Amino acid sequence: MLNEYDVRQAVEFESHDSPVLSVYLNVDPHRRSVDKYKLALRSLLDKAENVDAEDVRRVQNYIEMGYNRTGRGVALFSCAAKDFWWAQSFAVPVEDFVFVSFRPYVRQLARLLDTYERCGVVHVD
Numbered sequence: 001m002l003n004e005y006d007v008r009q010a011v012e013f014e015s016h017d018s019p020v021l022s023v024y025l026n027v028d029p030h031r032r033s034v035d036k037y038k039l040a041l042r043s044l045l046d047k048a049e050n051v052d053a054e055d056v057r058r059v060q061n062y063i064e065m066g067y068n069r070t071g072r073g074v075a076l077f078s079c080a081a082k083d084f085w086w087a088q089s090f091a092v093p094v095e096d097f098v099f100v101s102f103r104p105y106v107r108q109l110a111r112l113l114d115t116y117e118r119c120g121v122v123h124v125d
Contacts (some may be wrong), residue, residue: 006086010104020101027093029072050100054080068089072094
């Protein structure tokens with residue numbers, strides 16, 4: 001589950017010298033097998049322009065070996081030149097998306113937080 005520190009870390013990071021690779025990947029097991037979302041990731045990374053090869057490698061390695069296959073969506077932000085890495089899985093699916101810029105693309109993350117914000121229920125008897 002996301003906490004305020006995790007979100008702030010992603011939102012506040014900037015790198016004007018080297019680009020930040022932002023990847024959102026739908027890993028919903030009801031819609032895609034493992035092989036299909038790995039192919040979708042490769043396709044997304046092929047579309048990314050001006051991306052550092054090290055960032056691509058980090059993202060691929062995480063999905064291949066580091067991702068524990070829990071959740072239905074994954075958000076990954078990488079800037080190897082500045083030693084920045086941010087990865088979260090979500091219980092809800094996300095739209096496949098790749099973006100390269102001077103900061104992480106957090107619009108989809110913000111939409112997730114707005115749509116699925118926490119709520120509590122108190123039952124008094």
